[in-house]
Each structure stands twice: as structure tokens, then as C-alpha cells.
Amino acid sequence: MTKVNIMKKMPEKVIIPLKQHDGTACDPLVKKGDMVCEGQKIGECGVYNSASVHSSVSGEVISIEEAPHPNGNKVNSVIIQLSEEPECVDFNPKDVQDSELADFIKDAGIVEHYGFPTHMVLKPEGKKIDVVLVNATSSEWIGGHYDTPSQYSSQMLDALKLLMRASGASKGAIVLRNDDLESINAFDGLNYDGKPITVAPLVGKRKINYYFKDMSSDIVVVSQEHIYGKKILDLFTYNVTGRKVSFGCVPTDVGVAICSVKSAKALYDAVNAGKPYIETVVSVSGKVNNPQKILVKIGTTFKDVIEECGGYIGEPGKLIANGSITGVAQYTDEVPVSKTTTSIYVQSADEVVRGESVDCTHCARCVDVCPVNLIPSRIAAMSDQGRFDECRQMHIMNCVECGRCAAVCPSKIHVLQLIKYAKNSIEKAYEDLAPKESPANLKLGCGCSGGE
Numbered sequence: 246m247t248k249v250n251i252m253k254k255m256p257e258k259v260i261i262p263l264k265q266h267d268g269t270a271c272d273p274l275v276k277k278g279d280m281v282c283e284g285q286k287i288g289e290c291g292v293y294n295s296a297s298v299h300s301s302v303s304g305e306v307i308s309i310e311e312a313p314h315p316n317g318n319k320v321n322s323v324i325i326q327l328s329e330e331p332e333c334v335d336f337n338p339k340d341v342q343d344s345e346l347a348d349f350i351k352d353a354g355i356v357e358h359y360g361f362p363t364h365m366v367l368k369p370e371g372k373k374i375d376v377v378l379v380n381a382t383s384s385e386w387i388g389g390h391y392d393t394p395s396q397y398s399s400q401m402l403d404a405l406k407l408l409m410r411a412s413g414a415s416k417g418a419i420v421l422r423n424d425d426l427e428s429i430n431a432f433d434g435l436n437y438d439g440k441p442i443t444v445a446p447l448v449g450k451r452k453i454n455y456y457f458k459d460m461s462s463d464i465v466v467v468s469q470e471h472i473y474g475k476k477i478l479d480l481f482t483y484n485v486t487g488r489k490v491s492f493g494c495v496p497t498d499v500g501v502a503i504c505s506v507k508s509a510k511a512l513y514d515a516v517n518a519g520k521p522y523i524e525t526v527v528s529v530s531g532k533v534n535n536p537q538k539i540l541v542k543i544g545t546t547f548k549d550v551i552e553e554c555g556g557y558i559g560e561p562g563k564l565i566a567n568g569s570i571t572g573v574a575q576y577t578d579e580v581p582v583s584k585t586t587t588s589i590y591v592q593s594a595d596e597v598v599r600g601e602s603v604d605c606t607h608c609a610r611c612v613d614v615c616p617v618n619l620i621p622s623r624i625a626a627m628s629d630q631g632r633f634d635e636c637r638q639m640h641i642m643n644c645v646e647c648g649r650c651a652a653v654c655p656s657k658i659h660v661l662q663l664i665k666y667a668k669n670s671i672e673k674a675y676e677d678l679a680p681k682e683s684p685a686n687l688k689l690g691c692g693c694s695g696g697e
């Protein structure tokens with residue numbers, strides 16, 4: 246399996262954002278001058294739509310201030326200078342009852358890579374989950390986490406059971422990509438709970454329900470094509486379960502909780518080793534001397550990660566977090582790796598100059614490819630002018646951030662980046678409004694019934 250290296254040189258300082266998820270930011274539990282240990286909780290928030298934050302290192306809190314965040318904004322962050330003799334909170338396995346698991350996940354700070362706190366996916370307020378899916382089709386975090394393929398597959402199945410227990414779901418599935426032979430081979434033929442696992446293909450009308458019955462099992466492993474796009478969960482839900490997620494709804498509205506391999510692994514580690522979410526695997530590529538997948542402490546700056554990868558090749562032009570098409574360009578490399586950072590891509594100065602944008606020609610290619618029927622060119626133009634209300638009226642919040650509009654644009658306009666900027670600004674405005682407004686005025690209702 247693809248090797249994942251462990252960062253050998255510890256950074257001198259880490260910047261740990263107090264908000265690494267969609268929802269409410271944490272309040273700091275420490276202050277300047279405090280000494281903290283690796284694994285110590287340093288931020289929490291009492292409301293449900295938040296996840297705790299832990300220190301990934303031992304050291305002294307030198308500041309709590311607004312600092313750059315990979316989402317492009319500034320976020321209140323705890324800055325910790327590492328001590329020479331690291332101390333660690335004792336990590337011990339936890340015996341957690343089913344009814345306590347959701348709170349346990351919140352407390353361990355586990356979030357999905359697209360930003361949603363995992364406990365909210367598993368136990369959404371006012372909804373019932375009956376099936377949990379582990380989406381292993383974006384497998385960039387898988388390789389190298391494990392010594393052997395069977396260790397990976399059996400841990401993932403154990404993690405799926407934990408996720409099912411947390412959600413109360415009676416059924417669960419691990420979904421692999423049908424061209425990911427390493428993962429398919431890791432599961433196929435594995436003897437788990439006294440039964441051999443068979444990886445079943447999702448073809449035509451054969452969705453997971455077919456295999457639950459056919460294999461007389463509440464847990465199955467299936468494979469399907471890779472669906473491109475960070476937030477295309479609705480399409481994924483339909484492909485795997487056959488349940489349609491109506492416009493404006495989310496998979497949990499039809500009883501489906503979708504978790505990533507990363508959060509499944511984090512939950513496994515939290516229960517079996519007592520370890521909170523303090524490190525993550527990042528894929529570093531582009532103009533660096535030694536591109537690789539690397540396990541880093543959350544809060545490590547991109548600069549330190551790139552140095553560990555042998556440094557830049559030549560003059561860096563652009564740094565992009567989370568994918569060259571769908572990611573966010575960074576204005577500094579002093580930005581920290583957060584729980585939602587999956588990759589860092591470095592472009593050379595030459596590549597950036599070649600990629601300079603020109604005026605929109607209104608060719609409508611971006612409109613043709615948008616899977617959710619938006620008018621990306623128009624929304625991007627509104628965003629560029631700061632007209633976020635108009636973006637909202639044009640249903641910007643339905644954008645699934647697939648990046649197709651930016652990829653096809655002959656004028657090289659940063660369509661996705663402008664859309665994300667507006668979405669972030671709208672979300673931020675709503676957060677600021679929330680304490681003053683009735684929630685009923687801020688959220689649209691959903692008529693999903695969950696039928697197949």
C-alpha cells in the first residue's frame with residue numbers, strides 16, 4: 246500500500262485553530278503562558294454543532310489570536326511553542342456505552358474532511374439514521390496507516406460497527422472505488438466475525454439493500470465508480486442506497502449517515518487507544534523536492550510540512566490546500582494543517598503566470614457542466630463584487646464544490662474560489678446573526694421522507 250511517512254522534525258510552534266469544522270467555534274480552555282500536554286483539550290463549546298479541539302503537542306501557549314486558516318479566513322487560534330521534553334496525556338482505551346458515543350465523538354474532536362462534526366452526521370437532531378456508509382472511494386488517507394492490508398480492512402469494519410452503534414443504525418456498508426484494487430484485495434476474502442467478506446459491485450439496480458439480503462448480513466462491503474467532488478454526498482447516497490435526496494436536503498434527511506475513512510479511523514483510535522483527533526495524513530505534491538503522503542500534527546504550518554518534504558523546487562507561485570481544482574489558494578505558507586486538510590499542492594511561479602485569468606467570454610461552458618444547474622459565471626461575478634445576498638438568491642449554497650466550472654473555464658477564472666469565498670462569507674454572516682434571530686428565520690425546512 247502507498248507509504249505514509251511520519252513527520253520526523255517537530256515544528257517549533259503549532260497554530261491550532263479553535264474552529265476546524267462547520268458550526269460554532271470553540272472557546273479556549275487555556276490562556277497565554279499555560280503549559281499544555283499533547284492530547285489535552287484546549288477548546289470546547291457547549292452547543293451541539295461544534296467539536297472539541299486538542300493540543301497536538303506539548304509546550305507553552307504563547308498566544309491566542311486570530312491567525313490564518315486554510316479556508317482563507319482568519320480564525321481565533323491557540324499558538325503553542327513546543328517544549329523540549331514532550332509530555333503526553335495518558336491515552337487509554339475507553340469503554341463507551343452506545344448512548345454515550347455521540348458525545349464521546351464530539352469530545353474527541355472528530356470531524357468529517359468536508360467540515361461537518363461527525364457526531365452530527367451520526368446523530369442529527371430530530372432525524373433517525375438507519376444505515377451508515379463509510380466512503381472509502383477517496384482513499385488518499387488509507388495507505389500506510391496500517392502495517393498490513395488485513396489490519397486496515399478489519400479495523401475499518403470494527404470502526405463501522407462503532408459508527409453504527411453511535412448512530413443507532415442497524416445496517417452499514419463500506420464503499421470502495423472499483424479501480425482501487427489494493428483496497429478491494431484487502432477486504433475480499435477477509436474472515437471477519439467468522440464469515441468471509443466478499444466485495445460486491447454496485448451495478449444498475451443492485452444497491453446495498455440487495456446485498457444485505459443476498460449475503461444475509463447487516464454489514465457489507467461494496468465497490469462503485471469514483472464520484473468526483475468534495476460535497477457530492479447526495480449523488481453518492483443515491484448510487485449506494487437508491488434513496489433520493491431532495492433538492493435542499495442532505496443524506497441524513499433520508500436516514501443515511503456518510504463518514505470518511507479518516508473519521509472512522511479517528512473513532513477507532515479514540516475508543517481503542519483513547520487518542521483524540523490530533524494528527525492527520527496530508528498528501529503533498531507539485532513543486533516540492535520530495536512529494537509524499539505524510540502524517541503530521543494538526544496545527545503544523547504548511548511551511549514546516551513542505552520543509553519536511555525537501556522544500557520548494559524553485560520559487561513557489563501558489564499553494565493550494567485540498568486539491569488543485571477544488572481547493573483554496575493560500576496567501577501564506579504560515580497557515581496550519583487543520584482537521585479538514587487533505588492535501589497541499591505547490592505550483593511554480595511559471596505555472597501561475599500561465600494560469601492568469603482574463604475576462605469572462607460568456608461561453609456558458611461552466612453552466613453546461615454544473616451538476617446542480619447553477620450559473621457559476623454569474624455567481625462568481627457577484628461574489629467578486631461582494632454581492633453575497635444576490636449569490637444566495639442564485640442558490641449558491643447548493644454548490645457541491647465539484648470544481649467542474651473552474652476546470653472547463655477557458656478564461657481561467659477562479660470560479661470555484663469566488664464561489665467558496667461567497668459561501669464562507671454568507672455562512673459567517675449567518676453565524677453572526679444567529680444569536681439575534683430566531684433559528685426558524687435562518688433555516689429552510691426540508692420535506693424529505695426518506696423513501697427509496
Ligand code: SF4
Pocket residue numbers: 611614615616617618619621643644645646647648649650651661664
Ligand atoms: S458551481 Fe461549479 S463547483 Fe459548484 S456545483 Fe456547479 S460546477 Fe460544481
Ligand code: SF4
Pocket residue numbers: 604605606607608609610611612621622650653654655656657658660
Ligand atoms: S466558462 Fe468561464 S468564460 Fe465561460 S461563461 Fe463560465 S466563467 Fe465565463
